[in-house]
Each structure stands twice: as structure tokens, then as C-alpha cells.
Amino acid sequence: MDSPATAETVPSSTLRDRSEIPARFKWNLKHIFDDWRAWQDAYDTLDRKISDYAALQGTLARGAGELLQAMRLSDEIGQLTYKVWYYASLMHDEDQRDNAINAKRQQVQILFAKAGQASAWFNPELLNIPLATLQTWMAANADLAVYRFALEDLYRQQEHVLDDKGEHLLSLSSRFASAPHDAYAALSTADVRHPTIALSTGATATLTYGQYRAILSTERNQRDRALAFHEYHKLYQANVNTYAALYNGVLQRDWFLAQSRGYASALEAALHGNNIPVAVVENLIASTKAGVEPLRRYHRLRRRVLGLDSYYTYDSTIPLVDFDRRYPYDDVLEWLPASVMPLGKPYQQQLRDVLSGDWIDVYENPGKRSGAYSAPVYGVHPYMLLNYNDTLDAVFTLAHEMGHSMHTLLSNAHQPFVYSAYTIFVAEVPSTLSEALFLEYMLARATDDRERIVLLQHAIDGIVSTFYTQVMFADFELQAHRLVEQGRPVTADALGDMYFGLLQTYHGDAVTLDDASRVTWARIPHFFSTPYYVYQYATCFASSAQLMQQLTTGPESGRAAAIERYLTLLSAGGSDHPMTLLQGAGVDLSRPATVRAVVDQLDGLVTKLEEAIAAIG
Ligand SMILES: [Zn+2]
Numbered sequence: 001m002d003s004p005a006t007a008e009t010v011p012s013s014t015l016r017d018r019s020e021i022p023a024r025f026k027w028n029l030k031h032i033f034d035d036w037r038a039w040q041d042a043y044d045t046l047d048r049k050i051s052d053y054a055a056l057q058g059t060l061a062r063g064a065g066e067l068l069q070a071m072r073l074s075d076e077i078g079q080l081t082y083k084v085w086y087y088a089s090l091m092h093d094e095d096q097r098d099n100a101i102n103a104k105r106q107q108v109q110i111l112f113a114k115a116g117q118a119s120a121w122f123n124p125e126l127l128n129i130p131l132a133t134l135q136t137w138m139a140a141n142a143d144l145a146v147y148r149f150a151l152e153d154l155y156r157q158q159e160h161v162l163d164d165k166g167e168h169l170l171s172l173s174s175r176f177a178s179a180p181h182d183a184y185a186a187l188s189t190a191d192v193r194h195p196t197i198a199l200s201t202g203a204t205a206t207l208t209y210g211q212y213r214a215i216l217s218t219e220r221n222q223r224d225r226a227l228a229f230h231e232y233h234k235l236y237q238a239n240v241n242t243y244a245a246l247y248n249g250v251l252q253r254d255w256f257l258a259q260s261r262g263y264a265s266a267l268e269a270a271l272h273g274n275n276i277p278v279a280v281v282e283n284l285i286a287s288t289k290a291g292v293e294p295l296r297r298y299h300r301l302r303r304r305v306l307g308l309d310s311y312y313t314y315d316s317t318i319p320l321v322d323f324d325r326r327y328p329y330d331d332v333l334e335w336l337p338a339s340v341m342p343l344g345k346p347y348q349q350q351l352r353d354v355l356s357g358d359w360i361d362v363y364e365n366p367g368k369r370s371g372a373y374s375a376p377v378y379g380v381h382p383y384m385l386l387n388y389n390d391t392l393d394a395v396f397t398l399a400h401e402m403g404h405s406m407h408t409l410l411s412n413a414h415q416p417f418v419y420s421a422y423t424i425f426v427a428e429v430p431s432t433l434s435e436a437l438f439l440e441y442m443l444a445r446a447t448d449d450r451e452r453i454v455l456l457q458h459a460i461d462g463i464v465s466t467f468y469t470q471v472m473f474a475d476f477e478l479q480a481h482r483l484v485e486q487g488r489p490v491t492a493d494a495l496g497d498m499y500f501g502l503l504q505t506y507h508g509d510a511v512t513l514d515d516a517s518r519v520t521w522a523r524i525p526h527f528f529s530t531p532y533y534v535y536q537y538a539t540c541f542a543s544s545a546q547l548m549q550q551l552t553t554g555p556e557s558g559r560a561a562a563i564e565r566y567l568t569l570l571s572a573g574g575s576d577h578p579m580t581l582l583q584g585a586g587v588d589l590s591r592p593a594t595v596r597a598v599v600d601q602l603d604g605l606v607t608k609l610e611e612a613i614a615a616i617g
Helices: 036-054 064-094 099-118 122-127 131-140 148-158 164-177 179-190 209-218 222-237 240-260 266-272 278-289 293-306 329-339 345-356 392-414 424-445 449-485 492-510 515-523 525-529 535-552 556-571 578-584 592-616
Strands: 196-198 204-206 373-377 381-385
Touching: 036 064, 036 099, 064 099, 064 122, 064 131, 064 373, 064 381, 122 148, 131 148, 164 240, 179 240, 179 525, 196 222, 204 209, 209 222, 222 240, 222 515, 240 266, 240 449, 240 492, 240 515, 240 525, 266 278, 266 449, 278 449, 278 535, 278 592, 293 449, 293 492, 293 592, 329 345, 329 392, 329 424, 345 381, 345 392, 373 392, 381 392, 392 424, 392 449, 392 556, 424 449, 424 535, 424 556, 424 578, 449 492, 449 525, 449 535, 449 592, 492 515, 535 556, 535 592, 556 578
Parallel strands: none
Antiparallel strands: 196 204, 373 381
């Protein structure tokens, strides 16, 4: 999961060929396999093991030994899958134009489908064994007991599994459950005709979403931003009743599935997989609403600095000052380890190892995948793909992905394979914390007021887009789902009023609201593709803000204990439910104080920004 605020890297016209880039800036995939022949051998082994697994069907009830055999074979398949998949996938991302490599990558995807079919028997067969029997087996067999959490969690989830007839019926419904989103994607992407606008500079721009975002964050003339905003939103206004009907389809589907499985609400159904209480989302929304003042203060400050008579939503991403400092990669290699000093020397040393190990693919080259990611190649080490271009955004992207890589490294080192992967609910905590530590470091060493302003705006914009906006989205999803749960009509007017009301609640009089904002909800793809997903950006952000407080403030002994708890969290992988793991690290998301940590963080940053702006006069 990547930050929703991450911008695409702009392709440069003077790209070096991959072969011209020195080896120390490229990842070395020989750490996974020596060559394609070794990969093919592993692929064939994997294929064979998948067939072996299918042959175990019907054996589980015989006893602990048979169950253990299935669990271990499943682990072997999983471990091999990481290597076979990532070798082809990372190789593909080096140059996506290579069809032969793409074919190998697709070959693995076909094997994935086979693996899915070959293991479909496992859950129903296991759940036919009474939990008490399983627990007796685990008490007597330490090797099997390793799998306790994973196995018992399947029984917990069984509570909402229907009988064979019911499950069959639901599986038939899955074929049309994706129709509202498919239609949304067609209407908003495939069938859309992007308008072209003329800017005040005389240039013209075709308003794809990327261009639209770029205009809002680069065009200094407010009229250009207003024009882009209005023209872009007309795309949604023109079909607003269709969008509302499609969203109603999403809401009705979610409520149908929730009721079928005996959940009290669609939210409860969405949270059950990770065992998250509904109160977490409710608390997140209520506590954020109570903490909107620093957000409003930031908008008022922006309005003053930008010299605008009226300040609109489309004025919220333009930089406060012009700044074009470059950050060479070699400088960052020194700064990044220095920034994690608050996490202790061993962590710092491990981070240096990540930076120097040929694990990172740094620069862009023709055909390379855009963006950035950390790939958790189990049994090898994490790899990182960057498109580093010396900008401040690129520096923070590296800090972000480094958080993911360190999480992978610690979790793989301390957990058995079955718990090595962490959930999305925890994943963005270390990446966000890594960015926060890096910001502190950069602020402390910045001597130039303009650089301070840019750093502070970067941090604040991150909080606005990753926290406040995502909570507002979660709020919208909750209200919309409640409409259908209470049997009330879902119309374009109802959804527009709801969205406009939320903008007012969060921004108050700090932002002048344009009527066109009523339709903005139709522009948010997450509402249609993955309902009740975005709140996790916000809970991760809140968790990281609270951890940051514990790690960097207060007495020495308290901080040492906080480091210990934090490293335990990273080392815990997916060995327990995410709320339990976070509680162990000192973060309780059901308490308002956790959310207030973000509000306090923003408040402090806005104050620092005011000071930095006063300093340049
Ligand atoms: Zn991320």
C-alpha cells in the first residue's frame, strides 16, 4: 500500500540506458537465482509441490501428523513462490518492454491460479475437525503448535461461514458483485473524453487526472487552477446520476453480503477479517472531527501567504514558496542512517546494510516501472525499486520504502514463515514513522528558511492527504452505507449533500466551498473498488504519530522502553491480530488520545511553519 499522495515521477527526456548506470545503483537479482535456468528449475519444483499438496486432500482428519505435513508443505510452496514470482516480476520491472520476461511473469500467475485450486479443499476440511480436537493435537505436538494463531483464526472466521448451500449461493453472486466497479472504471476511465483547456500562459493542457493534479500543484495563477477544477469536475457532473446509481450498487452489494453472513453492518463485515472493533473507525472519525482546528489554521495561513482573497479546495496543493534544491542520492546515503538514531544503533546498522547491499534499484531507465516499492522476497531480502530524481519527494519516498524494508527484514528474521507477512493495517506504520524521523533530522540540519518551509509543507501536506482527507472519506463511506442499512434512498442529491456537508464540517470557513465540490465523491475510485479501505491510511498515520511521541520525547528510560516495544512490533510480522500487536507497542486505536497525537503533531508543525514564514518576512 502506497501513500495516496505519492505523485508519479515525471519522465525525463535524457534517460540513461540501463547498461550505462553503475552497478552500485542497481539491484542484484542474482541474490534470488543465478539465471533463468535456475529459475525454471525452481518453477518446476513449485509446480510439483502444488500437485503434491492437492494429493493431501482427505488426510487431515487422520491426526496431528497429517495436518502438520499439510502445513509444512504449504510453507514450502509459499517460500518458493516468493522467489519464483519476484525474480520474474522484478526483472520485468527493470524494462517492461521485454515481452519474453513478461511471458515468464504471466507463467507464474497461471501457476498461482493452479495453486489456488489445489488448496481450496483445506479450509472446509480443517473446519470439519472440532476445535477441541485440534487443540488437543497442538497441546501434544509442539511443531504443530507453531501454527496455533493461524489455525485458530480460521475457526474464529468460521462464525460467519454459511452451510454448503449458502456458500454456493454466495459464490454464484460473486460473478456480478464486481459489476458496479467495472462499470465505474469504464465510465470514469475507459469511456472518458478528457477536456482540453487553455491556460493563462497560452499553453493548452489535456485534463487527465495526472495533468489535473499537476496543474493544481504547479500553476501559480489561481484562475488556471479554478478552470482546471471546474472543467475536470464537469466530467463527473455530466454523469452524476449514473455515478450515484453505480455507488448505490456498491452499497447494496455490501449490505447484502453483510446480512447474508449475519453481520450487523457492512462496516462490521469489512473489519471482521482483521478482528478490528467497529469502535476503532467510529473513534477515528469522532476524534478527528474534534481536532480540525489545526487543519483550518493551516488553510488560513496558506491563504495569507499565497495572497488570495478567497481560498478554495483547488488552492490547497500549490507550494508556498519556490524552491529547487537538488538532493543527490549519495548525500541521502549519509542522512538516512543518521535520521534513525532514535531507534538505536543495531537498527541503524541494519539500515546501512540495506543501503549498501545492491538491494536498491535507484535511477530511472527506459522501460522501467514508474513509482516506488519495497518487495519482500522471503528467504532472500527486501528489494527496493525507486525512480530517484534528486527531488525532496524522491528523498522522502526512499525514507518511506526504507520503513517497509526494515519491517520486512525484522519480521522475516524473527517469525516462522507462516507469520512473516504483516497486514496492511500495520504496514504503513513503519513507513510513515521512517518519514517522520527523516523530517525531524532534515529540519534540525536545515539552515535555509525556505528549505524549512518546504520541509514543513511536505510534512503537513502528508498529514492532510494521508490522515484528514482519508478520515473524511471513511466518514463518507460510513454515512453512505448507513443510508442503505436504514432503508433510505441513495440519490445523487443525497450523496452530494453528504459530501458537501463533510467538507464544511472539516474545513469550516477556512475554505470557500465551490458548488462543484458536491460531485467530488464520484471522483474517488476507492469508494467503488475497495470500500472501507482508506481508513487504514489514517489509523496507520495515527499509530505512527503516537509512536513518534513515545520514541522522541520524555525521559531516556521511557524512550528506551518505547524503542524496545517498537522493534518488537516490527519483529512480530503477522503473528497476531493487528490491534493486539499495536497495543503491545503502546498504541490503542480505540482511544481518542491516539488520534489526538496526529492533531497535536499537525498543530506543532503549523506553528513551526508560521515561524519559518515570519523569518523570511
Ligand atoms: Zn507504503
